[in-house]
Amino acid sequence: MFFVQRIKACILNYGSGNVGSVLNMLMLLKVDVIISNEHTDIQGATHLILPGVAAFGSAMEKIKKTIPLDIVSREVHQIKKPFLGICVGMQILADKGFEFEEYDGLGWISGEVKKIDAGELILPHVGWNELIPRSSSNLMQRIEGHSDVYFTHSYAFHAKDPSHIVAETKYGQCFPSVIQKDNICGVQFHPEKSQKIGMAIVKNFLSM
Amino acid sequence: MKKKRLIPVLLLKDGFLVQSRSFSTYRNLGNPVTATKRLNAWGPDEIIYLDISKSDNYDLRRDDIKHPNRNNFLDILEDVAQVTFAPITIGGKVRALRDVEQRLRKGADKVSINTKALEEPRFITEMANEFGSQCVVVSMDVKIIDGEHRVMAHGGMKEMRYDPVEWAHIVQNSGAGEILLNSVDRDGQKVGFDIELIDKVSSRVRIPVIALGGAGEWEHFAEVFLRTKADAVAAANLFQHMEQSLYLIKKQLHDHEFPVRRPFISEDLANEKHDLL
Numbered sequence: 314m315f316f317v318q319r320i321k322a323c324i325l326n327y328g329s330g331n332v333g334s335v336l337n338m339l340m341l342l343k344v345d346v347i348i349s350n351e352h353t354d355i356q357g358a359t360h361l362i363l364p365g366v367a368a369f370g371s372a373m374e375k376i377k378k379t380i381p382l383d384i385v386s387r388e389v390h391q392i393k394k395p396f397l398g399i400c401v402g403m404q405i406l407a408d409k410g411f412e413f414e415e416y417d418g419l420g421w422i423s424g425e426v427k428k429i430d431a432g433e434l435i436l437p438h439v440g441w442n443e444l445i446p447r448s449s450s451n452l453m454q455r456i457e458g459h460s461d462v463y464f465t466h467s468y469a470f471h472a473k474d475p476s477h478i479v480a481e482t483k484y485g486q487c488f489p490s491v492i493q494k495d496n497i498c499g500v501q502f503h504p505e506k507s508q509k510i511g512m513a514i515v516k517n518f519l520s521m
Numbered sequence: 522m523k524k525k526r527l528i529p530v531l532l533l534k535d536g537f538l539v540q541s542r543s544f545s546t547y548r549n550l551g552n553p554v555t556a557t558k559r560l561n562a563w564g565p566d567e568i569i570y571l572d573i574s575k576s577d578n579y580d581l582r583r584d585d586i587k588h589p590n591r592n593n594f595l596d597i598l599e600d601v602a603q604v605t606f607a608p609i610t611i612g613g614k615v616r617a618l619r620d621v622e623q624r625l626r627k628g629a630d631k632v633s634i635n636t637k638a639l640e641e642p643r644f645i646t647e648m649a650n651e652f653g654s655q656c657v658v659v660s661m662d663v664k665i666i667d668g669e670h671r672v673m674a675h676g677g678m679k680e681m682r683y684d685p686v687e688w689a690h691i692v693q694n695s696g697a698g699e700i701l702l703n704s705v706d707r708d709g710q711k712v713g714f715d716i717e718l719i720d721k722v723s724s725r726v727r728i729p730v731i732a733l734g735g736a737g738e739w740e741h742f743a744e745v746f747l748r749t750k751a752d753a754v755a756a757a758n759l760f761q762h763m764e765q766s767l768y769l770i771k772k773q774l775h776d777h778e779f780p781v782r783r784p785f786i787s788e789d790l791a792n793e794k795h796d797l798l
Contacts, residue, residue: 333628337603366630367653434523435727437655437698440752441566441782442523461524461782463566463608465630465655465698484523506608506630508564 320344320519323358327375334505335364350380360395363402369410369426372401393496395521403499412468422494423473431485437467444480450493452517460510462502524782525746526566526753527771529760535574540758542709544677550761557601563767564785565607572613595627602628610658633658636674639681642695649696659697664705670718677705686725693726704734709758711737714745723750731755739773746779
C-alpha cells in the first residue's frame with residue numbers, strides 16, 4: 314500500500330512578525346497548519362516555517378528565548394524536514410549579522426547579514442522588485458523569471474557559497490532573495506504578501 | 522528594477538468606507554470588506570486603511586451584505602486582513618505602543634501615526650525600536666496657509682509650527698520607515714497632486730515618500746513619477762469610483778513605460794482551487 318503523508322506545517326512563533334498573514338495563506342492552501350513552539354508540534358510537523366520582521370539581534374534573542382532550537386535543529390539537520398525562513402527568518406540562518414551590533418546567527422547557511430549597499434537609492438528597500446533566477450531549485454518551479462515580489466528590509470544576506478543562491482534581486486547591488494541548502498530555504502521577501510507569486514513559492518516549498 | 526507603488530487608501534469613518542473632500546465632507550461608500558475584496562482582484566501594491574472616525578461607535582449593521590456585525594475598528598481590521606493579500610498599513614487613533622501592537626496583531630504590517638508623532642516626536646523612535654523602522658509610517662497632512670505649506674495636526678484642523686521639510690527631517694531622524702505625505706487642499710479635488718510639496722519633501726529625505734491627495738486621472742500619477750522622487754502614489758476616492766480604476770491606471774502607466782508592476786486582474790486568491798495534494 315502506498316500512503317501519501319499529509320502536509321502539516323508548523324509556524325514557529327517568537328512574538329515578532331506577521332504570523333497571522335502566513336497562517337492565512339497556508340489556510341488557503343488547505344494544509345494542516347499550527348502556530349506553535351511545542352516540541353510535539355515541531356516533531357509532528359512535516360514542514361517548518363520561521364517568519365519575521367524585526368532587527369537581526371532582537372529577533373535572534375527572542376528566538377533563543379522562545380523556540381527550542383535544539384529540537385528544530387535536529388528535525389532540520391537529521392530528519393531533513395523542509396525549513397523556510399522568511400525575511401529576518403532567512404537572515405538568521407547566516408553565521409553572523411551586523412544590524413546595530415555584531416550578533417551570531419544560526420549558521421545553517423554560511424554567510425553574513427549586512428546593510429544593503431544601495432548607493433544613491435533610499436533605504437529601507439520597500440516595495441515590489443524582481444527575482445532574478447541564479448540556479449535551479451524546486452522552490453522556483455513554474456515561477457516566471459523576473460516576477461515581482463514584496464520586500465521590506467535594509468539588510469541583506471551575503472552567502473559565502475554562491476551555489477546556495479537560488480535567486481537574486483537588484484537594489485543598488487544584487488543581493489540573494491532566495492537561498493537554499495538542501496532542505497533549508499530562505500526568502501528575503503514576504504511570500505505571504507506577494508499575492509499569486511508568493512503563494513506559488515509557498516506551494517513549491519510545501520511540495521518539497 | 523524596483524517598482525513605483527500604486528496604493529489605494531480606504532478611509533473608514535464609523536466603520537464605513539467613506540469618500541472625503543477637503544477633510545470635511547464625507548459620503549458613505551459601504552462596507553470595507555466588500556471594497557477590499559474588489560480591490561484585491563486589481564492587484565494593489567499595498568493597501569492603506571485610515572480610521573478617521575471622531576467617535577468610537579462603529580456600526581455595520583445597516584449593511585445589507587452578510588458580514589458579521591462589527592462595532593470595533595480592530596475587529597473590522599481583522600476582517601479586512603483576512604481577505605487582503607497585500608501589505609496593509611493602518612492609521613488613525615494610535616496613542617500608545619499598545620495600540621500599535623494591537624494593530625499588528627490584527628493583521629497590519631505597518632502602522633501610521635500623525636498627531637501623536639507631532640505631539641511627541643520621541644514616540645516615533647520608541648515605535649521603531651520596538652517594532653522596527655519598516656513598520657513605522659508617519660502620515661503628514663499639509664495645508665497651504667498664507668501661501669506657505671504648513672504641517673497640520675488633528676485631522677487637518679490644527680496648524681503646527683513646522684514646515685513640511687523641517688518636519689520630514691525630524692521624522693526621518695527619529696527612525697520612521699516611510700512618510701505618507703497628504704495635501705489637505707487637494708483632498709478629493711481631482712486636480713492633480715501638489716508637485717511642489719512632494720518634490721521638496723521627497724528630494725530632501727532618504728526614506729520613501731508616499732504622495733497622497735489630488736489624483737483624478739492617470740497622468741497625475743505620471744507627473745509625480747516624472748517630477749518628484751516619491752516612491753509611491755496613493756489615492757482614495759479615485760480607486761473607489763470607477764470599476765477597475767486601479768487596473769486601468771496601472772495599465773496606462775505600464776504602457777507608457779513607467780516602472781510599475783505589470784497590471785493584472787487576478788483570480789480571487791481566496792476562492793481559487795489549490796491543488797496542492
